[in-house]
Amino acid sequence: MEQRDVDIAIIGAGTAGLSAWHTASKHSESVVLIEGGEHGTTCARVGCMPSKLLIAAAEAAHQARTAAGFGIRVGDVEVDGQAVMARVKQQRDRFVGGVLDSLQRIPEANRLQGHARFEDPHTLLVGDHTRVQARTIIIATGSRATWPxxxxxxxxxxxxxxxxxxxxxxxxxxxxxxxxxxxxxxxxxxxxxxxxxxxxxxxxxxxxxxxxxxxxxxxxxxxxxxxxxxxxxxxxxxxxxxxxxxxxxxxxxxxxxxxxxxxxxxxxGRRPNVDRLDLENAGLALDDKGVPHFNRFTLQCQNTDASFGHIFIAGDANQELPLLHEANGEGRIAGDNAGRFPELRAGRRNVPLAIVFTDPQMATVGEGYAELEKRLGGRDQVAVGEASFDNQGRAVVLRRNRGLMRLYAEHGSGQFLGAELFGPQMEHIAHLLAWALEQKLGVAEMIAMPWYHPVLEEGLRSALRDLNANLRLGPAITDRCMECGPGD
Missing domain, CATH: 3.50.50.60 (FAD/NAD(P)-binding domain)
Known part of the structure; x- marks a missing residue:
């Protein structure tokens, strides 16, 4: 076997691994990126991007079929399945190509191909050809589909x-x-x-x-x-x-x-790709699913003696928040701490944000309702405001007037805590609410922001007003848009 001695070894060249490499390489030139499967990231190859391409085609077919609701006749809608899938794969390959181009900019000497597994806490065996001795190691092996x-x-x-x-x-x-x-x-x-x-x-x-x-x-x-x-x-x-x-x-x-x-x-569901890493040789404390316990702010894995050491875990492999933007952020945190180890910095974790690209769209911001109830000590501790899209002006204009949003805040402080959203174009409203939560805004401050008319965001204003009226603090803001009527 070839022997390699490096400062930092990263297992997995997906979103988290690539992010970790770019950050770790600012601390050292002695960083090796190991990949045992296909390059191209889950998002680009089989996740975010091809699924949105398929959804876009489906949306076009749906809009054509339902155009009669606007008084527009388009005749029979014929879906050419071969053409649909040809475009999905063509554009998917373009996105994958962009990732591969980025990967090629990493020097060849810093890349290894082969399945990695632990021989001991500081040593990885890569395939049957290379033994890598590393000062620090980052696990960024992603996840795969699982079924009963x-x-x-x-x-x-x-x-x-x-x-x-x-x-x-x-x-x-x-x-x-x-x-x-x-x-x-x-x-x-x-x-x-x-x-x-x-x-x-x-x-x-x-x-x-x-x-x-x-x-x-x-x-x-x-x-x-x-x-x-x-x-x-x-x-x-x-x-x-x-x-x-x-x-x-x-x-x-x-x-x-x-x-x-x-x-x-x-x-x-998906399972983390940690079961073939021979983690028993790494000296790590594992949960009942075989995933290392870790600190979410430093992404250090916990050792069997309860200490936290030189091994880090990022992205879907840790199963905390299996989303691309989380994997990217976790890769940066793990890469930075692996590079400066034993010095550490607690990475900033953004508020949880998840979006499902159905129609109507689904989204969650912050902690979910059940989590808030548990953390705050019961349902009566969480203020709730809601608004339906059934009669929301802009949604009616678009013939997309289905959905419900529910917002949550803390009694006493009026602090906005999170939301569960179901309605048209919730990807945009979810971002507004995530930014508000990141800035720790109160409900009254959010209501005081500018609101254009007629837009879907006015439905959010209605929910915020309802939330504010239900808060147990001071006089509620209950003014309504007199010109627009209910459901503005």
Missing amino acids: SMFDAAGDRLVTNVDIFEWSGLPESVAVFGPGVIGLELGQALHRLGVRLRMFGVSGSLGPFQDDKVRDTADATFNEEFYVDPGARVEKIERDGDAVVITFVERESGETLTERFDYLLAAT
């Missing part, structure tokens, strides 16, 4: 998001398991592109929502368009020829049905 063993009955008709973006065309039917972020985004997109679809869940959860009112609104809205059962009773999954046969209890009627599908899409 009962899905294995589908054989090669069991697919994940990775497989979908290699399709050359669109199937006739798909059964989606998992109404979370991936399942809802891909499921609705496939439905709007003409794929027959049923979506099944187990726990009753839907997307990222913890607030029952927002969740129930989303449940009812999605079910107007396609079948979703977040608490499904699936009795059997079988393979018959080229079809997946699913027997389940129909949600409304309670009748047992058996239906055939071309594919079973497993969107039932």
